[in-house]
Every structure is written in structure tokens, then in C-alpha cells.
Amino acid sequence: MGESRHGPRERMVFSAAQLIRRDGVAATGMREVAAHAGAPRGSLQHYFPGGKEQLVNEAVGWAGRYAGKRIARFLAGLEEPTPSGLFAAMVAQWTDEYTARGFAAGCPVAAATVDCASADGSTREAVAAAFTTWRAPLAEALTGMGVPAARAESLATLMISTLEGAILMSRAEQDAQPLTTAARELGPLLDAAVTPAG
Amino acid sequence: MGESRHGPRERMVFSAAQLIRRDGVAATGMREVAAHAGAPRGSLQHYFPGGKEQLVNEAVGWAGRYAGKRIARFLAGLEEPTPSGLFAAMVAQWTDEYTARGFAAGCPVAAATVDCASADGSTREAVAAAFTTWRAPLAEALTGMGVPAARAESLATLMISTLEGAILMSRAEQDAQPLTTAARELGPLLDAAVTPAG
DNA sequence: CGGCTACTATGACCGTGGTCATAATCGGCT
DNA sequence: AGCCGATTATGACCACGGTCATAGTAGCCG
Numbered sequence: 001m002g003e004s005r006h007g008p009r010e011r012m013v014f015s016a017a018q019l020i021r022r023d024g025v026a027a028t029g030m031r032e033v034a035a036h037a038g039a040p041r042g043s044l045q046h047y048f049p050g051g052k053e054q055l056v057n058e059a060v061g062w063a064g065r066y067a068g069k070r071i072a073r074f075l076a077g078l079e080e081p082t083p084s085g086l087f088a089a090m091v092a093q094w095t096d097e098y099t100a101r102g103f104a105a106g107c108p109v110a111a112a113t114v115d116c117a118s119a120d121g122s123t124r125e126a127v128a129a130a131f132t133t134w135r136a137p138l139a140e141a142l143t144g145m146g147v148p149a150a151r152a153e154s155l156a157t158l159m160i161s162t163l164e165g166a167i168l169m170s171r172a173e174q175d176a177q178p179l180t181t182a183a184r185e186l187g188p189l190l191d192a193a194v195t196p197a198g
Numbered sequence: 199m200g201e202s203r204h205g206p207r208e209r210m211v212f213s214a215a216q217l218i219r220r221d222g223v224a225a226t227g228m229r230e231v232a233a234h235a236g237a238p239r240g241s242l243q244h245y246f247p248g249g250k251e252q253l254v255n256e257a258v259g260w261a262g263r264y265a266g267k268r269i270a271r272f273l274a275g276l277e278e279p280t281p282s283g284l285f286a287a288m289v290a291q292w293t294d295e296y297t298a299r300g301f302a303a304g305c306p307v308a309a310a311t312v313d314c315a316s317a318d319g320s321t322r323e324a325v326a327a328a329f330t331t332w333r334a335p336l337a338e339a340l341t342g343m344g345v346p347a348a349r350a351e352s353l354a355t356l357m358i359s360t361l362e363g364a365i366l367m368s369r370a371e372q373d374a375q376p377l378t379t380a381a382r383e384l385g386p387l388l389d390a391a392v393t394p395a396g
Numbered sequence: 397c398g399g400c401t402a403c404t405a406t407g408a409c410c411g412t413g414g415t416c417a418t419a420a421t422c423g424g425c426t
Numbered sequence: 427a428g429c430c431g432a433t434t435a436t437g438a439c440c441a442c443g444g445t446c447a448t449a450g451t452a453g454c455c456g
Contacts, residue, residue, distance in 0.1 A: 008433095024313040026224035029413055042434040045415075052414065104316045113370045114312045115222040118302045127370040157367065157376050158360070158383045165363030169355065172311040172325040178355050185356045189387045206403095227443055240404040243445080250444065398456090405450070412442090420435070426428090 009047045011037040016059035021108035025056055025115035025123075056112060057126040063108045064130025071137040081145055083194065084187030086138075087159055091183040094167055095176045103174045106167050109134075135160055146194035155193055162186055207245040209235040214257035219306035223254055223313035223321075254310060255324040261306045262328025269335040279343055281392065282385030284336075285357055289381040292365055293374045301372045304365050307332075333358055344392040353391055360384055 006014075015037035019028040030052055034041045048054045074089040075081055097105075109130045116123035135156045142152035162182045169178035204212070213235035217226040228250055232239045246252045272287040273279055295303075307328045314321035333354045340350035360380050367376035 022316045024222060024224055026222060027313065027317075030415090031413075040434050042436080046433060106312060106315065109370070110366055111312045113366050114304060114309045115225065117304065117369045118220045119225075124370070124372070128372070131367055131370055154379045154383055157379045161363030161367050161376050161380055162356070162360045163363065164366050165359035165361065168308055168311050168362050168366075169329055169359050171315045172307070172322070172329055174322070174326070178359050181352045181355045182359055185352055185387070189383070228445090229443075238404050240406080244403060400455085401453090403450105403452075406448090407446105408448105409444105409446080411444095414439105414441090416437105416439080418436090418438105420433105422433075423431095425430090 008037065008039040008043055012039050012043070012047065012055070013058045013062050015039075016055050017063050017108045018105070020056065020059055020111050021063075022105040024111050030055070053121055053123060056116070057123055060109055060112045060123065060126040060130050064133040067109075067130075067134040068137045071134075071141055075141055075144075081141075083142055083145055083147065083155070083190035084183075086141060086145075087163075087186060087190055088183045090159070090163055091166070091179050094163075094170070095179050098170060098176050098179075103171045106171050107164060110164050110168065131160065142193075148193075148195060151193050155190060159186070159190070206235065206237040206241055210237050210241070210245065210253070211256045211260050213237075214253050215261050215306045216303070218254065218257055218309050219261075220303040222309050228253070251319055251321060254314070255321055258307055258310045258321065258324040258328050259331075262331040265307075265328075265332040266335045269332075269339055273339055273342075279339075281340055281343055281345065281353070281388035282381075284339060284343075285361075285384060285388055286381045288357070288361055289364070289377050292361075292368070293377050296368060296374050296377070301369045304369050305362060308362055308366065329358065340391075344394060346391075346393060349391050353388060357384070357388070 012033055016028065016033045019033060019036060030044055031041060033055065034044055044055075045051075048058075050057075070090075070093070071086075074086055077089060078085045109127055112123055113127045117127070135153075138159065139149075139152040139156035142155055143149050147155060163179075166178040166182040170176050210231055214226065214231045217231060217234060228242055229239060231253065232242055242253075243249075246256075248255075268288075268291070269284070272284055275287065276283045307325055310321055311325045315325070333351075336357060337347075337350040337354035340353055341347050345353060361377075364376040364380040368374050
């Protein structure tokens, strides 16, 4: 959607993220990325002289920024902002995709973590940074809802952990139930953390 | 530890699980598994005529049974069994490993899910089965503590989801905090589900 | 001893894929 | 037109790895 509006470089990063979250890092080929992006193969070494590692890192970074920006958009979509509502929206993004397009893909950051966390390249720092750029706006959103700052950090971490794990389990079982269960069970806990109601 | 007491076949399955949870499925080679297990290369096609797919599936199955059996052992290790105590023990297994041996490895079932969930081989069914053999005894343990059966299923799913996600995040950030946060934040929610206190 | 089964040994094949080298094109600018 | 940087094109190289083929060895049983 709207791929032609972006340059070929950005399209390749986007395609890399798509393929990585579906097949994993190791199983995603450079030629495959170029083909998926409709970009010429020769552009790979031109835009990514750092090779596959650079491309993967940028894909992970893109995913992290995307997730971070989504927080604000989810927040804007809630008529009455509550932690449980925000978490439900985060979960719904995945249940919607899974019911509409199947359980083909997971989170690209998770895939890169699994495939590259032990190989101490720059990719491990990239995934750490991605989680940070995801968690920071989430914690900020929680504080904006009345959650104490210290607690907000913990709950933001918990929300991302649970979401990532639920994505994983739902994909494995090809059933969105782990995702819906996470939203349902965690919601009250999150709402109970707002100060005026505590 | 005690590898020589098991046959070469079981050692290879065990080694496969070890390597998969560290490097991922695609990055783990058959020759590498044999070498890690101290087993002859020729035994691979003898014991695993189904090739890599069979070996990976058995490694995933082994991991699932291992996790399931751990539940009973954790339960036995608690002087006063509570859901939060059980979850804390599950988390502690990972924090102990990470503080003692570093953040090199994650969960093999998660790795197999990320790498093989879209390629619709038998591995996807293997990971689904692994999660089931993990969740069933966990849910049973919860009911034994006084959690209503319907709720126990949900909480077991939530516990595994959160644990898997926290493992992922901890590994990415090379910091056990997501794990400890998960145990701390989720504990009260779990204990509140026991009926006499509900 | 002969033979049979279980296991091990080893080399080769072949596809895949990341990377490099080299050249061609293209677009603007003077 | 002519130059130059940015981009694209294409083929080759090389390592890795899963798999197959073909033996060789070991141990037990009749």
C-alpha cells in the first residue's frame, strides 16, 4: 500500500521487516528482499554497503519506531483512555491481522532477537534499542493516564512482554486465544494501577 | 552433565535443543549438532531418517516435555504452594541461568516458532504440541491450588505468554529486569484467582 | 564360522545465498 | 555535447549445509 510513494531504499527496509517477521532472519535472503520490494538487486550494495547486517538492523529499527508511533495513534483512538483500553488496542492489532490474513507472521523484533541475540553483532543492540523506543512512549502514555512513573515503567515492560509472548503462542497454535486471553486477564491489573482509583 | 548415560540419539536431540535455543533453527547445522553431542556424523541419517525436520521436531518435543515436568518439580519445591510462588520459580529458572551463564540462549520452542511457523511443515504442529504439554500440567497445578478450572486455563496461558515474552526481552536487552518485573507484577494477579480468597 | 543387523565413516553432490567486481545507464549541470 | 555522481545490471566467487551414496566396522546369534 503506497509503496511507490517511498523510495526504493525505504521499500527494501520495509520488505525486509515483512520477510523477517514471517521467515526469520536467517531464512530471509537479500535477493528475496529486493524482489519483494520491487527494487533492483544492484541497489542492495548501494544502499546497504554494510550488507545484510545493516539491512536487518534498519528493519528492526523501523519496526521499533513503528511500534512506538502506534502507541500515540492507539491513544488517540480511545474515547476514554485507560491502560486496559490501550493494551486491548495493541492486542487487537494482532488479532485483526491473524483473523484477516492468517498466522503467517510475527513480530520482526522478536524474530531478530531469537536469531541474532547470541551472535554478538550490532543487531543485538538494534533489538534492544527497538524495545526501548517501543516501551518509552508506552510508559509515558501510562503516566499520562495517572499511573505513577515508577510503576508505569514496570507495567510497560509487562505489557510488551505479555504481548510478545502471546503473539508467539498464538502463532504456534494458530489460534488467537492467547492474545485475547492476555488482554482480558491483564486489563484489570493495568487499570488498578491508576492513582486516583488505587 | 550425565550426557554419557544417555544414548547418542538422545544426546543429539538434547544438543539440537541447546543449539536451536541459542542460534535459531536455520542457523543450527546438522554437523554442528552431531559435534556438540559428541556423536558420529553418520548417526544422523541413521537415527533421523526424516532429516533436519525430524530432529528439530524431536528437540521441540523434548523441550515441551521438559517444561511440563518442571512444573511438578517446582511445585514440590514450594513449601507453601501458591500461583505466584510457582510463577516465581518458573521465572527464577531463567534469571538464574542468565545471571550465571549470560544471555546466550532463549527458549527452543520460541525459536522454532519464529523460524518455522510460516513454513507449514510438521514443525508447526510440534511447537503447538509443545505448548500444550507445557500448559496442561501448569493449569492442573493452578486448579490444585484452588483456582477454578476455567480460569486456570486462561492463567496458564497468560503465565507462559508473559514468561516467553520476558525471556525474549531480557535476552534482547541483556538484562533480567523484564523477567523479574513479570514475576513481581503478575504475582498478585495470580494469587487473587484462588477461590477462597476471591 | 557365516551372516545379519545395528551403527559408523566419509566423500560427493547440489542448491542457496552473501558478497564482490565490473560495467552499463541515467539524470542533471555547465 | 560532455562530464560526473548516483543508480542499476549482471555474472562470478565462495562458503555453508542438507542430503545421498557407498562403504566399512561391531556385535550377536545360529
